[in-house]
Amino acid sequence: MIVPARKPNLSYILLKTGLVYDVRMRYHAKIYTSYFEYIDPHPEDPRRIYRIYKILAENGLIIDPSLCGSDDIGDYMLKIPIREAKKEEILAVHSEEHLKFIESTQNMNKDELLKATEKGDSVYFNNDSLLSAKLSCGGAIEACKAVVEGKVKNAMAVVRPPGHHAEPDAPGGFCLFSNVAVAATSILDSYPESVRKIVIIDWDIHHGNGTQKVFYNDPRVLYISLHRYEQGKYYPGTKAGGADQVGEDLGEGLNVNIPWPVGGVGDADYIYAFRKVVMPICYEFQPDLVIISSGFDAADGDVIGGCHVSPAGYGQMTHMLKSLARGNLCVVLEGGYNLDSIAKSALRVAKVLIGEPPEELKQINPKIESIEVIDDVIKIQSRYWKSLGPGYTGLDYNLPSIMGNFDKLTSQSPDPTFIEVASKHERLNDAVRDHQRTALFEKYNFSTLPLFIEKLPNTQSYNASTILCSPDIYENDKIVIIVHDPSRIWARRDPITGDLDPANAVTVDKSLDFIEWALKQKWGVIDINIPITITGKDDATYNNINTSQDILLYLWDNFLHFFKAQKIAFIGVGEAYNGIIHLCGHRDVRKLVKASINFVDKATALRAVISTIDESIVDWFFRNSLVFTSSKHSCWGDKDTGNTKRPRKKYGRVLRADVEGLDGVIDERFDEVCTFIQESLEDYESESDSES
């Protein structure tokens, strides 16, 4: 019963990978004005495209012994004929003035060229700039076209000058025409049936302001850029690359910026971003064509980019993007200035395009800053992409997207949606503290210490719950004062709705352990909770650090002075610890205060004692204080970069825990702290008495 094969002799042809390259794109070059420019040439160097072409030949991906761009380049890649971009193609993206200006450089004399170079934003011109730029742009179009028409399985356009900084009406950042934007527009216009949606992935280390602008309100193009940002200080130096720039009108939600807050990112960060954001979004968008704006200036070795993406990393990203749009993928060169780095990176990309598996990566763990920024991007983009919501189940209910907008009201530009949500509901930290008060009342007979400071919020919950104290507080000669941020909470989130399940959640507050321990020593206890935010309208002006300062001064001036206490120990937990440091600088607490123990998480800056009274306070503070930081606190520098440091003495005796998170740090050091306080508050005479 053997069924014969239906077409056993059909021969299977694997399509080749297309390649665009032409030596004439080397003609655009900076006119030397000094010997210095000769020995240290402009980074956007004509050799960039040659070096990429050469490494492809050296590795046998193409056959071209003369390296001058022959037409027959062997079995794996197919040469795609280049041409100059047509006027109407360019004008579909750029203004007439822009085109006319670039055209005018063709006939300028040297002085005019230098003047135009000087006037522009990081661009240069010679009389061949127009030709090179038109070829670069036309090359990008032809590469995309060959992919869309099925002549090649995918393509790589090794072109220059780059394009992604060129805005519709201005060149910039080494870019004359917005090559990828022109190509994408041309394809969308020429193949309206087969190409309705294009994704542009811009992994050049700089934000592609030009490309973003062209498609900012265009629903046909999803633009995703990963770039070094540094709050807009990194080139191009505007806020256009911020994560909050999501597109407008019909294009809203189709502009995705992943702005690295620091340099030094590498494979792990990019793979993390791809896994968490880029690939889910692209799957959901279902593009017909993927274009990579492929700068290689995030590559290891590029001093302008200052990052560490390896050739393997570029290979992995290319491999992932190949899974989209039936493999219709076109790689167009943008920046990248280390000639070795760009050649090696482009080689790996080309190998993956041809069909080789990507090399494996060594680095797995992204930077903390990257995890944080990806979390922000998800928060912002989950409004538009179901696959970034908790369960991406296609639910219409927008709870997860409201959820996504939660942000600290203490930050400079609070999210209006969060303010709206928060104004309607109760802040959880208030609920938890209110309950702590009840519990401490019931368990240890604690009471509220009256709090009357005019500028503090005047709500019942705030007044009643902020300062609590043990019943013997007026009499006890030893007092432990705990000043802390609100409890942390551990909980499981419903994967579908994003709700937390309060039945499967617990409050975690190590401060309570200190209270119990101090009560066991028969000492008085004052427990001060400094909320980060508060329920109600006062929240807009509320600041937790100022509050902790005000409250500790108030406590000192109105109570501690008049209590019978002879010895006091402070324990500060989290941002609230600022109040203790501030107090030590503004009152002479040395007679009463015998110890100050503080726990500081990575997000809380260390604070120096700056005395308004007596310089020797700094020394006293150093001898009587411990400040425990989480392992990755920035005061220790960055182990990864080898740039380690030690905090100075004015911060007190700073010790580094092995773990992250306030609760973890306290857990690790609890016994040590108890011993330190015990020794500090110990009463030598009475002790020897009892021993005798």
Next chain:
Amino acid sequence: MIVPARKPNLSYILLKTGLVYDVRMRYHAKIYTSYFEYIDPHPEDPRRIYRIYKILAENGLIIDPSLCGSDDIGDYMLKIPIREAKKEEILAVHSEEHLKFIESTQNMNKDELLKATEKGDSVYFNNDSLLSAKLSCGGAIEACKAVVEGKVKNAMAVVRPPGHHAEPDAPGGFCLFSNVAVAATSILDSYPESVRKIVIIDWDIHHGNGTQKVFYNDPRVLYISLHRYEQGKYYPGTKAGGADQVGEDLGEGLNVNIPWPVGGVGDADYIYAFRKVVMPICYEFQPDLVIISSGFDAADGDVIGGCHVSPAGYGQMTHMLKSLARGNLCVVLEGGYNLDSIAKSALRVAKVLIGEPPEELKQINPKIESIEVIDDVIKIQSRYWKSLGPGYTGLDYNLPSIMGNFDKLTSQSPDPTFIEVASKHERLNDAVRDHQRTALFEKYNFSTLPLFIEKLPNTQSYNASTILCSPDIYENDKIVIIVHDPSRIWARRDPITGDLDPANAVTVDKSLDFIEWALKQKWGVIDINIPITITGKDDATYNNINTSQDILLYLWDNFLHFFKAQKIAFIGVGEAYNGIIHLCGHRDVRKLVKASINFVDKATALRAVISTIDESIVDWFFRNSLVFTSSKHSCWGDKDTGNTKRPRKKYGRVLRADVEGLDGVIDERFDEVCTFIQESLEDYESESDSES
């Protein structure tokens, strides 16, 4: 300054994809014992491997006009010579008894063969079974070897009988030798330097109990299985495929089960699992070789599997796995019983192995059940894999993994780690309710209604906070009684530590809106909070549904009867609604109760009124009640499968909201509910009076 290429004429050879196939593996076949078996043959049919081989030829991936397994098969694939597995290779995994038994089938007569077939667990034998099985096993070894030795870039072993159900000392589930386990063991032993770690991805729809068992405590092999499970009821029918089976000893954390709770899963579910679990774990493990235990019985069209993975889906998964281990990937056939489906699926896998981009997927949204089970898997596996933790930053602190273990204590086998955590900390729902009590006291002068039921938890917080009422409750002639689950909480999670930030969290409780609305109508209000779990040791025996029933009976018998109220409306929210239904069945409430409104989320089963008093209650209940369910509540059937239904009358008047989540449903229907209650409690006489 043109630098000549260093080796411009090196010719680049793309390695081929290896293929193992041999007609002798068709000899193992079931001996017909009836005409029925002839027309409806055993699913593990000899033609399975032939059909795959044939489709490769038909599509030109291999050249073999006679289809009999020729040695020269063209440009894209390389024939890997097969051989029988050696005794010592098999014995590295299987017991001597096992091997001896399989060997013995070679010389059995027909009766003995049929007897052995009948005795085994879903296996059959003929006199060629040994030969086929040894070839199948040896083929898997040779395929892996060719990949590891770099003779091919990757490989596909089209072999049968399959292997993954064969345990060390017993054949089973159509499997005689554990092919993949034998191959992996052989490779690890033969190439100790170059292959230290192997990942086995088992995407056969059945759990690979044999493979799992072999490597359960082996640190060199990470076994990941995606399979239909149904709480262990699906074949192989044990709990070995549960998500909680994580490996033992040195292998702990290296066994990952992704057990689909239902059939019908498809591309979206598998891609979701790959993105969320499989790929992150594999990246972190950094294998030297990846073996796919490639059953195609999850394929669309396979009636045994009952699932819907498309050829494109298999292609996408293969593509993802190609990114690991420098592409060292070996695909070994396991099950899959629809001859068309397995052929098409294998063809797509082979194309991707050769280097073609995978086809795009149409289906994006996984099933809710899949999202939930992936969430469970992450919870369990995050103890072992940093990349599944909140931030995978390489933190040592195990908070995220403790977090991962949170689970309902009301479930049948609570996680011991959670019990430990929960016993040390306060349940958040208690804290929130305690705070609600304070707020209702202060704002509306609510008080506690005494609660004395012997079997209920006797904690201060529970007694004081469970039933709250407005001050006029004894006098008011109209009362609204709200019986609800605890507040939901929305919060943002710290991406690094996994802590929730209580400053950026709010409690959400739509029940409070009903309270305010009822008070505005000048009606009395009773607010009953039924915690899902409680703080402290009583939690172990606590059951929220029973509690809601007990409390409502208690309220009826001890209070409502003696209040002045003439008209009562109930509002039930969440699981707590059970108490209302129970009350309506056990007391004749018809004179007093004028309306019962209930809100039920997807996880809460509908409950029928079963009257112990009077059958007409059912009809009364239907006329006076509304039950709003979330959009995806199972009472409406499954829209995706077209298997829709309507809940019966005994459940009351059940209405379907457009959204998910209790708060969403209440939001959507709030006004409707207010009107319904208003009309039910309305007092016609007094109304006409006031109008005159």
